[in-house]
Amino acid sequence: MTRHDPDDLEEQAEATAGRRAPYSQTPDWVVIHPDVEAQGKALYCVLNAHVNISKGDGLCWPSRLSMAEMLGYSRPQSVDKYIKQLEAIGAIDVEDWTRPNGAKGKRYTVHQTPPDDFDGVTTVSQWHKRRRAALDAAGSPTPGRPRKETPAAEQPPARKTTVKKTTAKKAAAKAKPEKSPAEQALDQRARKGADVWWEKANELVAAKSMGPLMGTPKARSGYYLNVVTRIREAVAAGYHPDMILQALENIGEWSPAKRELDRELRRLSGVRVPRGRNGRAPIFTNNQWTKGENPDNAKPPAPAAPDLDVFGVQ
Numbered sequence: 001m002t003r004h005d006p007d008d009l010e011e012q013a014e015a016t017a018g019r020r021a022p023y024s025q026t027p028d029w030v031v032i033h034p035d036v037e038a039q040g041k042a043l044y045c046v047l048n049a050h051v052n053i054s055k056g057d058g059l060c061w062p063s064r065l066s067m068a069e070m071l072g073y074s075r076p077q078s079v080d081k082y083i084k085q086l087e088a089i090g091a092i093d094v095e096d097w098t099r100p101n102g103a104k105g106k107r108y109t110v111h112q113t114p115p116d117d118f119d120g121v122t123t124v125s126q127w128h129k130r131r132r133a134a135l136d137a138a139g140s141p142t143p144g145r146p147r148k149e150t151p152a153a154e155q156p157p158a159r160k161t162t163v164k165k166t167t168a169k170k171a172a173a174k175a176k177p178e179k180s181p182a183e184q185a186l187d188q189r190a191r192k193g194a195d196v197w198w199e200k201a202n203e204l205v206a207a208k209s210m211g212p213l214m215g216t217p218k219a220r221s222g223y224y225l226n227v228v229t230r231i232r233e234a235v236a237a238g239y240h241p242d243m244i245l246q247a248l249e250n251i252g253e254w255s256p257a258k259r260e261l262d263r264e265l266r267r268l269s270g271v272r273v274p275r276g277r278n279g280r281a282p283i284f285t286n287n288q289w290t291k292g293e294n295p296d297n298a299k300p301p302a303p304a305a306p307d308l309d310v311f312g313v314q
Contacts, residue, residue: 024045024048024049024051025048025112026041026044026045026048027112027113027114027122028122028123028124028127029113029114029118029120029121029122029123030044030086030089030091031124032121032124032127033089033091033120034120035085035088035089036082036085036086036089036091037082037085039071039082040081040082040085040086042071043067043071043079043082043083043086044086044091044092044110046062046067046070046071047060047062047067047086047092047108047110048110050062051110057109058109058110058111058112059107059108059109059110060107060108060110061097061099061105061106061107061108062108063076063105064076064077064079064080064106067079089114089118090111090114090115090118091110091111091114092108092109092110092111093108093109093111094106094107094108095107095109186232186235186236187232189231189232189235189241190228190229190231190232190235191228193228193231193235193241193244193245194224194227194228194231196245197227197231197245197248198224198227200245200248200249201213201248201254204249204252209252210252210253210254213254222255223254223255224255226255227248227254227255230255230256230258230261231244233258234247234261234265239265239269243265243268243269244265246268247261247264247265247268248261250264250268251264
């Protein structure tokens with residue numbers, strides 16, 4: 001074990017010995033050698049652990065598969081790269097050897113000291129000195145020392161953060177276009193019609209012809225808005241308010257779906273909807289469905305519009 005001068009070591013690298021157990025030492029020059037990867041240094045520890053200390057010859061002959069499994073590999077070829085790295089720096093010597101059982105193998109000589117022609121760093125203290133000299137030469141702050149504060153006058157100006165402003169053109173594009181007077185009148189008729197149907201539905205619930213409206217207040221608000229939308233679409237399509245109210249009553253739902261209301265309105269207006277192969281009516285309507293109708297099955301025409309709209313709008 002190498003003795004270090006405390007003045008040569010950094011405070012961040014200080015360590016103390018813990019619990020004792022059978023161990024094998026790894027010299028500093030192998031640990032800090034730049035030409036050996038981390039797994040190669042771990043392989044040196046494995047080889048050193050196989051050396052019989054009592055003999056003092058530094059010899060060992062573990063199989064490549066045993067060394068690979070100790071390093072977490074499944075194939076013996078995985079350690080060949082690190083064996084060559086250790087042999088290149090002179091940390092081990094590799095020779096062919098015949099085992100006592102006649103099997104061919106390799107025998108390794110593990111060296112604790114570097115070769116005579118080694119000119120690299122041999123201790124951790126030397127490594128820290130060289131690193132500190134390199135940092136000083138590069139002008140980088142030395143680890144463990146407080147950094148010098150840069151005066152405010154020498155500090156670079158703070159980077160200005162720009163906030164993108166929405167132009168008037170983009171804001172105008174996002175804004176909803178204003179409705180025409182005709183559209184506003186249509187919305188008013190639809191809301192009035194929804195209020196009339198809501199009152200009629202309450203009467204039907206009292207007469208036990210319909211079920212009560214269920215759901216949270218927010219859900220009920222959604223049902224009401226749906227009725228407003230359905231009535232607005234029906235009025236815009238030209239259906240009479242009396243027929244719309246009758247269709248809602250026939251369906252018997254607080255907030256019917258668009259398909260249901262459309263089907264009932266077509267039925268009341270006398271449009272025959274043919275059935276397809278699956279028994280469902282197509283979602284489109286064409287004049288071909290009205291050709292060749294049986295006059296006996298013809299529905300009565302819609303009543304004429306009165307002077308006062310049923311929804312209360314003149």
